[in-house]
Amino acid sequence: MTSEAIDRVVTTAPAAPDTELAARRALRGEWLRRLLRNRAAAAGLVIVVLFVLVATLADVLSPYDPYVGKLSERLQGPSPAHWLGTDALGRDMVARLMHGARSSLQIQLATIGFALFLGTTWGLVSGYFGGWVDDLSMRIIDVLLAFPGILLAITIVAVLGAGFGNIILAIGIASLPGLARLVRGVVLGLRELEYIEAARAIGESHVSIMFRYVLPGTIAPLTVAASLRMASVLLSASALSFLGLGVLPPTPEWGAMLSDARDYMFSSPHATTIPGLAITIVVVGFNLLGDGLRDALDPKMRV
Amino acid sequence: MLRYTLRRLVQLVPVLIGVSIMTFAILHAIPGDPIAVMAPADASEEDIAGLRAEFGLDQPLPIQYLKYVGNAVQGNLGRSLRTRDPVAETLWRRLQFTIQLTIASVVLGVILGVVLGVVAATHHNTWIDNTIMVTSLTLLSVPGFWLSLMLLLLFAGTLRWLPSGGTGGPQHLVLPVIVISHGAAAVIARFTRSSMLEVIRQDYIRTARANGIPERLVVYRHALRNALNPVITIVGLQFGFLLGGSAIVETIFALPGIGRLMVNAIYTRDYPVIQGGILFIALTFVLVNLLTDLVYAIVNPRIRYS
Secondary structure, three states: OHHHHHHHHHHHOOOHHHHHHHHHHHHHOHHHHHHHHOHHHHHHHHHHHHHHHHHHOHHHHOOOOOOOOOHHHOOOOOOOOOOOOEOOOOOEHHHHHHHHHHHHHHHHHHHHHHHHHHHHHHHHHHHHHOHHHHHHHHHHHHHHHOOOHHHHHHHHHHHHOOOHHHHHHHHHHHHHHHHHHHHHHHHHHHHOOHHHHHHHHOOOOHHHHHHHHHHHHHHHHHHHHHHHHHHHHHHHHHHHHHOOOOOOOOOOOHHHHHHHHHHHOOOOHHHHHHHHHHHHHHHHHHHHHHHHHHHHHOHHHOO | OHHHHHHHHHHHHHHHHHHHHHHHHHHHHOOOOHHHHHOOOOOOHHHHHHHHHHHOOOOOHHHHHHHHHHHHHOOOOOEOOOOOOEHHHHHHHHHHHHHHHHHHHHHHHHHHHHHHHHHHHHOOOOHHHHHHHHHHHHHHHOOHHHHHHHHHHHHHHHOOOOOOOOOOOHHHOHHHHHHHHHHHHHHHHHHHHHHHHHHHOOHHHHHHHHOOOOHHHHHHHHHHHHHHHHHHHHHHHHHHHHHHHHHHHHHHOOOOOHHHHHHHHHHOOOHHHHHHHHHHHHHHHHHHHHHHHHHHHHHOOHHHHO
């Protein structure tokens, strides 16, 4: 919810020559060195890499089947057999967490992919053509912005029903305004630069100019936005699942695990503490990485 | 200022039309026959026919839309499918509670955020600054629903200092307000800090210092005033996020706000309530943003003439 605010702040910040410079720097790989020299960003990167590794290798790493539990072992605290204890159906928490990481990563990647595709196209067309195209598309964005992000997502899920695909659609659409505005802002700055004018003068088509010359200029700010978005998407998706409007049982997902554990909160606090801690750590990781990327790619965009 | 206000009001018109189209579309975006989805499982043929007539779904779309807008303008948003109460009245009552909760959270968020932001900026690159920045980033990253459960565990469970939910006295609102404001406090702290750092570098601050004005006055009278200008816009935006966040917090703490009403309406497929709820919240958010822009224009005259 709140990293959305940061995105919105970022959308007002970029200035064209800086992004162009940043894009060139990015090519030289200098940004990576600067990123790794920043201790906070490096910590973020480590968290994100671990999260991705656990999510992709869940089948290999997981000590138990995340779907099968023994009722005789329900709601146990941490023990040598179950390092993080068991849930209300006696399922191993480590196994649920690892497979939950996979669900979360799948949702995050699909949502970001969808939102980036839609938002970039939207902002690119809007900023490049300007005029009434820009006016119309920005008015539509204004309408979307009238709905607080998470509520827009909740409403879309309310209409379409819960489930994997609909969460992606709902959070993706809720993420669209921020990304479209960000891209449009960058494109407005790039549009007037000489190399774009030159491309137009030699008769390049609009599509070719947009994708070959304008799009690369948006990569640096979009990388930053995508990393921060990964954080907010995880928060939104787990909130939807917590409300029972996201990933449906028995699929393991961190928000859904919290929702299950809530009824036994006071008797078995470990079951509510652990999934929330996992969400927080991963979101911190993506936020640290996003902040670090912003500083590394374009110091002027620092919030 | 009058011209600026009028211009902003005119700009609202397309937004309001768009919002009305989107809320209208909710009913039509339901996959399949919306009446079949909405009707209770034991509904008779007549009940279903009655519902169909109530929603006027047999008429052409433009007519349906105009009727919807006409009714909405007169404060008629239909009746709840479950309680049969007029939706607008219920929503209005619930919205008042949520707005109170949100205002209390905004106030707490602004106070905490500005204080932390100023302290961080005036101690730039010291351990104080680092601690505040790490804390605010962590607060930004904690899911509100989990923070709610952890606070409940501690203050309602272990310590037994505060009630675990429901309404009664102000003690019932302590935890919800803390949870709703935590993200806003973090965002405002980060924003105030960077805004302060920018202002402190300016020439007039150096001049003020060179003139021997005490550091305290330089910070609070000269720097903070200008640094807070951009923070105003963030506060307006945050109001909307807090309204959205209230849906989850109200559900956890069993509070009688519009957010919980909507979540419950979603569980029971009470579409008139969902439709009206999202309309009410969008209108509130639009209004708050308008007010924010106007306040911003008052304190920052350059905006009025751009």
